[in-house]
Amino acid sequence: xxxxxLSFEGDVLKYGVFSEGGLLVVQQGQVAGFRTEHxxxxxxxxxxxxxxxxxxxxxxxxTIDAIALHVAFGGDKFSEPVVVALKTVECLNxxxxxxxxxxxxxLELISSCFRDLPGCPVVLFFETSFFVGLxxxxxxxxxxxxxxxxxxxxxYGYHGIFHxxxxxSLMCDSVRSERIISICLEPHAEIAAxxxxxPVMVSGGATPLEGLPGDTSSGxxxxxxxxxxxxxxxxxxxxxxxxxxxxxxxxxxxxxxVTLPDVMxxxxxxxxxxxxxxxxxxxxxxxxxxxxxxxxxxxxxSGRYARxxxxxxxxxxxxxxxxxxxxxxLWSCFETSLMQIMAAQTLKVMAAVPSACTQEM
Amino acid sequence: MKILVFNCGSSSxxxxxxxxxxxxxxxxxxxQRVGPPTAAPARIYHSVGxxxxxxxxxxxxxxxxxxxAVMDLLVDEGLTCDAVxxxxxxxxxxxxxPTVIDESSMSRLEEISGLAPLHNPPTLNLIRVSRKxxxxxxxxxxxxxxxxxxxxxxxxxxxxxxxxxxxxxxxxYGFHGTSHEFVVEEAARMLQQPLEQFSAVSCHLGxxxxxxxxxxxxxxxxxxxxxxxxxxxxxxxxxxxxxxALTLNLLAYTQGNEDSVENxxxxxxxxxxxxxxxxxxxxxxxxxxxxxxxxxxxxxxxxRIRKYLGAYLTVVGHASAVIFTDxxxxxxHEVRERVCRDLEIFGLKIDLEKNRTADSxxxxxxxxDSLVRILIIRTNEELAIARRVYTAxxxxxxxxxx
Numbered sequence: 001x002x003x004x005x006l007s008f009e010g011d012v013l014k015y016g017v018f019s020e021g022g023l024l025v026v027q028q029g030q031v032a033g034f035r036t037e038h039x040x041x042x043x044x045x046x047x048x049x050x051x052x053x054x055x056x057x058x059x060x061x062x063t064i065d066a067i068a069l070h071v072a073f074g075g076d077k078f079s080e081p082v083v084v085a086l087k088t089v090e091c092l093n094x095x096x097x098x099x100x101x102x103x104x105x106x107l108e109l110i111s112s113c114f115r116d117l118p119g120c121p122v123v124l125f126f127e128t129s130f131f132v133g134l135x136x137x138x139x140x141x142x143x144x145x146x147x148x149x150x151x152x153x154x155x156y157g158y159h160g161i162f163h164x165x166x167x168x169s170l171m172c173d174s175v176r177s178e179r180i181i182s183i184c185l186e187p188h189a190e191i192a193a194x195x196x197x198x199p200v201m202v203s204g205g206a207t208p209l210e211g212l213p214g215d216t217s218s219g220x221x222x223x224x225x226x227x228x229x230x231x232x233x234x235x236x237x238x239x240x241x242x243x244x245x246x247x248x249x250x251x252x253x254x255x256x257x258v259t260l261p262d263v264m265x266x267x268x269x270x271x272x273x274x275x276x277x278x279x280x281x282x283x284x285x286x287x288x289x290x291x292x293x294x295x296x297x298x299x300x301x302s303g304r305y306a307r308x309x310x311x312x313x314x315x316x317x318x319x320x321x322x323x324x325x326x327x328x329x330l331w332s333c334f335e336t337s338l339m340q341i342m343a344a345q346t347l348k349v350m351a352a353v354p355s356a357c358t359q360e361m
Numbered sequence: 362m363k364i365l366v367f368n369c370g371s372s373s374x375x376x377x378x379x380x381x382x383x384x385x386x387x388x389x390x391x392x393q394r395v396g397p398p399t400a401a402p403a404r405i406y407h408s409v410g411x412x413x414x415x416x417x418x419x420x421x422x423x424x425x426x427x428x429x430a431v432m433d434l435l436v437d438e439g440l441t442c443d444a445v446x447x448x449x450x451x452x453x454x455x456x457x458x459p460t461v462i463d464e465s466s467m468s469r470l471e472e473i474s475g476l477a478p479l480h481n482p483p484t485l486n487l488i489r490v491s492r493k494x495x496x497x498x499x500x501x502x503x504x505x506x507x508x509x510x511x512x513x514x515x516x517x518x519x520x521x522x523x524x525x526x527x528x529x530x531x532x533x534y535g536f537h538g539t540s541h542e543f544v545v546e547e548a549a550r551m552l553q554q555p556l557e558q559f560s561a562v563s564c565h566l567g568x569x570x571x572x573x574x575x576x577x578x579x580x581x582x583x584x585x586x587x588x589x590x591x592x593x594x595x596x597x598x599x600x601x602x603x604x605x606a607l608t609l610n611l612l613a614y615t616q617g618n619e620d621s622v623e624n625x626x627x628x629x630x631x632x633x634x635x636x637x638x639x640x641x642x643x644x645x646x647x648x649x650x651x652x653x654x655x656x657x658x659x660x661x662x663x664x665r666i667r668k669y670l671g672a673y674l675t676v677v678g679h680a681s682a683v684i685f686t687d688x689x690x691x692x693x694h695e696v697r698e699r700v701c702r703d704l705e706i707f708g709l710k711i712d713l714e715k716n717r718t719a720d721s722x723x724x725x726x727x728x729x730d731s732l733v734r735i736l737i738i739r740t741n742e743e744l745a746i747a748r749r750v751y752t753a754x755x756x757x758x759x760x761x762x763x
Binding site: 136137138140141142143144145147153155201205206207209210213217218219220221222223224225226227228229230231232236237238240241243244247248249250252253255273274276277279280283284285286287288289290291292294295319320321 | 520522531533590595600604607626662664704705707
């Protein structure tokens with residue numbers, strides 16, 4: 001059984017082909033330009049050509065048995081992965097105004113998959129699913145629920161796929177893992193407090209902008225500051241949004257393009273402030289997680305920069321209040337990639353859903 | 362030295378005449394409903410020597426006229442003062458110390474007046490009138506942001522391009538500093554610990570604004586409010602923390618009308634927006650039978666305080682105390698109970714009975730085996746200001762004599 005995992009990131013379509021239940025990586029890569037140069041359909045065709053070309057050399061007769069698509073935003077409607085059926089597409093269509101950057105290319109990708117790989121089931125994995133049932137006290141903002149803001153006024157969290165898989169990976173250990181601090185180290189880092197598999201607190205917000213600083217995104221910021229910027233620079237909301245999402249975060253603090261590992265694993269003076277700000281914000285969010293769970297059993301680091309967790313644990317763990325426990329069992333790094341997590345999950349999702357529904361398309 | 366302290370609210374003016382250094386209150390009171398006419402007439406509750414307050418009615422269309430009305434009452438009692446202290450909410454980066462007001466400091470104050478649009482302009486109005494009427498009296502501004510000038514760079518920095526931050530002073534300032542500083546000093550004294558070794562989390566929970574302050578070795582190291590008083594906790598009508606994208610979307614929907622967005626986030630959000638009926642958490646805690654909306658509102662309000670309490674206890678490391686102060690913090694035992702319970706991980710144990718019956722302050726409502734004391738301390742911003750004014754004038758006098 002071969003699974004093709006696909007994920008949009010910026011202007012790039014990333015892909016990976018996995019066999020043996022997602023355990024074996026057959027091929028991985030990316031094709032750029034789906035927003036700027038080609039259509040999503042053409043981009044997918046390039047991916048399939050590359051997959052076929054490589055497979056001819058290495059594995060004869062490779063077929064794709066299922067496709068796993070990564071979806072950044074699923075709103076309140078998708079609380080778990082789904083095999084795409086007609087009603088799924090209708091539902092996604094109704095959500096375009098909530099995620100205008102994400103949903104249209106996704107819909108295009110789904111129809112391209114059905115065109116180019118007919119009969120192949122498509123499974124959607126939503127980053128927000130894990131957080132649909134977040135407790136109300138954590139979920140809601142203290143603003144008028146009837147305000148017109150263009151999207152649902154609630155907190156989500158944007159790395160649910162990593163948090164869920166990382167927490168699940170701890171469940172097989174013999175060590176007690178009832179209360180987990182899950183730290184996802186991606187370009188938008190995110191911290192969640194997870195009790196018995198369900199999140200009770202998360203640093204992400206209504207969008208991925210809230211919470212910790214990212215590689216280029218600001219994280220939490222005072223509303224009054226944004227209003228002052230609007231007044232003083234005469235910038236419109238779009239310009240401020242570009243500032244906060246593309247020129248801020250660790251990159252804004254350093255003054256040149258950097259990533260989380262560049263900052264956290266370096267002793268250089270020019271990244272000192274960025275490193276200290278990031279460490280401090282992590283510490284504060286972890287303190288919130290501790291309050292949300294009245295303690296913790298384990299910390300797990302995940303995401304593409306999961307390895308940075310070793311450095312973070314070295315200064316973070318000694319600062320935390322905990323009972324007599326060996327430090328070595330307190331934290332771990334879950335280094336499986338997003339594409340591989342989705343591939344591994346795809347089989348489980350398909351086993352739970354009758355395949356007939358894919359034919360409705 | 363008799364120091365007259367003024368504390369300007371957006372529609373009120375508190376004042377106290379205090380004999381320093383013995384800290385004896387000679388007179389005090391509060392002018393209410395200052396500003397445009399409201400349903401009830403503007404009035405001053407005035408008391409002398411700690412006696413029962415008497416009500417006096419006067420036209421007070423702005424804080425300058427309220428000041429004149431208060432001065433008239435004092436003169437009628439034969440009371441005079443040697444110096445005036447003013448609470449100024451926002452000192453920006455220009456003021457981190459109590460400052461004797463002269464022409465140059467006055468123009469710098471005017472410069473930063475926009476940083477606290479609700480509070481700084483009425484205060485400036487009052488200072489102007491008072492300087493004109495009493496040119497010989499020394500006047501000292503004491504800043505709410507001053508106590509937070511020790512917040513380290515890692516905590517006051519927003520993750521935005523640093524050239525922009527520097528150009529406009531975009532950083533965390535923190536507020537309620539005068540109150541936090543006062544209760545922290547009182548707490549250290551109460552626990553007989555040297556201030557410079559005293560670490561705590563101070564919870565200033567007012568009926569309007571509210572903030573938590575992390576204190577290490579007697580100094581502020583973080584405050585839940587930020588560049589403006591909008592950030593942090595859920596407040597009476599202020600939103601506290603929200604996703605930056607929500608603010609930007611509101612700006613887009615109002616066609617870039619910053620005043621309108623500020624009005625929504627400052628005056629129509631918080632407890633008022635969540636409950637739909639009242640911005641006062643005391644009303645919400647006692648409200649029943651509204652389909653659970655009130656209890657949900659209370660949960661959200663309390664949850665945010667708990668999260669920040671956890672964050673700051675972690676930042677501080679070994680806190681000696683959690684301090685509750687101001688209207689809600691001092692008087693509402695349910696808030697203290699629901700904030701402190703189930704936080705044993707931080708060594709915090711509240712004695713429910715002691716907490717419920719606490720009525721004389723300061724007091725400690727932690728259980729004997731709690732590793733962190735839970736203190737209720739009545740804040741006294743006017744006394745704190747009088748202390749700063751006194752110190753500033755005495756040291757100025759000394760340096761002038763040298």
